[in-house]
Amino acid sequence: MRRLIGEGELADLAQGAAVLGTGGGGPPYLGMLLARRAVHECGPVSLVSLDELADDACCADVAMMGAPTVLLEKVPSGEEPLRALEALERAHRRTVTHIVCGEAGGVNSMVPVVAAARRGLPMVDADGIGRAFPELQMMMPTLYGITAAPLAITDERGNTGVLRTVDNRWTERIARAITVELGCNASIASYLMTGAQARQALVPRTLTLCLELGEAIRCARAAHRDPVAAVIERLGGRRLFHGRVTDVDRRTVFGFARGHALMRGVGEWADTELRLEFQNEHLVARRDGELVASVPDLIIVLQEATAEPVTTEELRYGLRVEVVGAACDPRWRSQAGLAVAGPRAFGYDHEFVPVAAGGPHLGGASWRA
């Protein structure tokens, strides 16, 4: 059975992606508006599992780059991702057959839908990370030696760049510099790969997981059950904190939304404090100084009672939230994975401590396959 993403699925998909987005990937609502229009005008997008993918399929990641904080004020038209895709195809002299969602995160779960709907292409039921990460080289394909370049980058004015680089870190650096110059927001197409490569290097079933997460939250709300518990159950995650935001320090630095938030506990966590560090995504959580979760594991901030995912730019004084930890794809916990996206890759001077180590969800296996 082939699954379709139509207008009816977009809300669940965006909601689930916002959960996995761990605060990053931009505001889901904005991306959903773009995707809704595209699906409304061009019809639903079919979802192809990695197993179904032909070895010689031509897959490409279409995404937005920049600071989510800026995205809220500098709204894209929806044409930019298509122009990026076309520039990528020209650079490779290949025609893309399948659209890949690079990261499960708010706007970046929707932008590929926009591109797929408008080009009439299927999407792969997978993503490049299994969550959201702030930098371009922090993708599973990097661990498999797959290059992001040639990468195409466009803006709303009609400027386009094609980058060929020596490694994915340089792709990130140059694309980021361009993004900042373009106004901290750009559309990119990159990581062109074959179906065989995609099967190996992508994180399987992420879009289905997003749909299921969104559905779980929606149904729990409707049934007056705890939607936060539904998220935790679906992810095999763990409740890390429940409290109220007491301080937020947020800056836009080099195209990133960086900062930290402090939270004061309630209930079980009364008289304790959580400090949350973020760089586009929620990256490190310390409870009374003790490290309770860090990248590459998922730190998910949800509004109390509604389980509405809270992005880093939505954190504000007084907001009552629950913080959930969940295991990342096990490959991110490998030495190679941690070198690319472990705490030290983000400038934090501590080792990775798995959230809920030894639990039933160790290695993230429980929410895959």
Place this chain on the structure above:
Amino acid sequence: MRRLIGEGELADLAQGAAVLGTGGGGPPYLGMLLARRAVHECGPVSLVSLDELADDACCADVAMMGAPTVLLEKVPSGEEPLRALEALERAHRRTVTHIVCGEAGGVNSMVPVVAAARRGLPMVDADGIGRAFPELQMMMPTLYGITAAPLAITDERGNTGVLRTVDNRWTERIARAITVELGCNASIASYLMTGAQARQALVPRTLTLCLELGEAIRCARAAHRDPVAAVIERLGGRRLFHGRVTDVDRRTVFGFARGHALMRGVGEWADTELRLEFQNEHLVARRDGELVASVPDLIIVLQEATAEPVTTEELRYGLRVEVVGAACDPRWRSQAGLAVAGPRAFGYDHEFVPVAAGGPHLGGASWRA
């Protein structure tokens, strides 16, 4: 008769270009080393006048972008310009037949020689400005609606970008952002144009003028005549100041060497002070507060007695210099020209005041044709 640029011509060419470079375009010595090796290994480069150029010739500008201050420490290998040229050809799907010198300035008079020698192509006896300017859109072709893009940009590591932009100002902005990220120095190929376009949009005979200026300085020195006077005579210029540098304030900002120098007069200018503003090039000269020269006219700083051109990064306390003003190509003095490269285009809040207005060199015509 076809003129050749061999090893014997390089010193004069570099010297003359350094004069027209008005302090910018990078240190001529470094560029000369690269050109000397290329010409030594690959043979001399022939010089083709604009009149001789076939209408369907394919001309391209090869240059370095970045802060000259940085270039002194981050020396290019000489391969980068060729890689930029090849990327430009791939982007246009054209084969370049003639190399253009984008600006008459130290390193950027030599980089095109490197590319021409290594590719076995002739150079056009012209340049894109008639002097040096710090930004990519400040080229005569901009006044004729010729686009810098597609532009190819490369670094010494092997990173390459191809930009397609909405106008030459955006080409500058994006290429500059990339250049800064690459370490404030990159090689670019751009402004691909036909022979017919080149004839209209380039400044004719600039390379011959450079050779003649270099020769004039060399011969004056050998004959114990005043080489500064020889420069002034050849350019139809005017002596603006003679003095000693008393203060220099120089910063590298956004990939540019920016700042100002103060000079205390001697002889005729005793008890007067000259303030020189620069942004890669010497841009504005005020004598005791009075504006005596400004862009787009040429402000040339020469070492006293030797007439060795002084770049903005060579200005230092105690240096004894003579400052010469000369008229730019008359098209820069038009309304359209001043909009692109007049004082206000550089952020100075004053009108253009022609140097030596009414003199025999008005409009720069005296040193053309």
